[in-house]
Amino acid sequence: MKSARFRFIQTRATVLLRWIAAGLAVVLFGVLSWMVINRPAPLKVDEERSRLRRQYFEEMQSSNRIALTTYGWIDSRRGIVRLPLDKAMEMSVTLWRDPASARSNLLERLAKATVKLPPKPNIYE
CATH class of the missing domain: 1.20.5 (Single alpha-helices involved in coiled-coils or other helix-helix interfaces)
Structure with a gap:
């Protein structure tokens, strides 16, 4: 029970x-x-906002295009440059025909790019 x-x-x-x-x-x-x-409604994309977004997009595209197609300095103190993409690809194909020398070259460039630089001189001394 x-x-x-x-x-x-x-x-x-x-x-x-x-x-x-x-x-x-x-x-x-x-x-x-x-x-x-x-919930709150999303912001409307009016004419002004649309124009600003298009302008920012075009500025970004042009800066990317410049970075991919022109020469330039990335770090002048270390001697690191920016190459156009086509030229960089040609150089890669040429260098990697001999993989052993390409690896050693790559390691040398890595050591050069990552070496600790001396501090900049103080302008007040």
């Missing part, structure tokens, strides 16, 4: 917990739905 009563109480408690969990799930779903419905 005790076991049947205990089982009834246990069953009643689990049913109550399941109803509470289901209720919380419904409330959570309702709150999330309300948040999605009442």
Whole structure:
């Protein structure tokens, strides 16, 4: 008799917990739905904003084009230059025909590029 009563109480408690969990799930779903419905609207892309975005995009494209097609200094103190992409690819193909010398050349350039430079002289001394 005790076991049947205990089982009834246990069953009643689990049913109550399941109803509470289901209720919380419904409330959570309702709150999330309300948040999605009442979220702020995205900014409109008007004529002025569209023009600014286009201008920034064109500036970025032109600076990228310049970086990919012209020579320039990356670090003049270390002697590191920027090459046009076509020239760099030609040099890579030429250098890597002999992989052993290309690896040693690459390691030499890596050591040169990562060497710690002496500090700049103080202008007040």
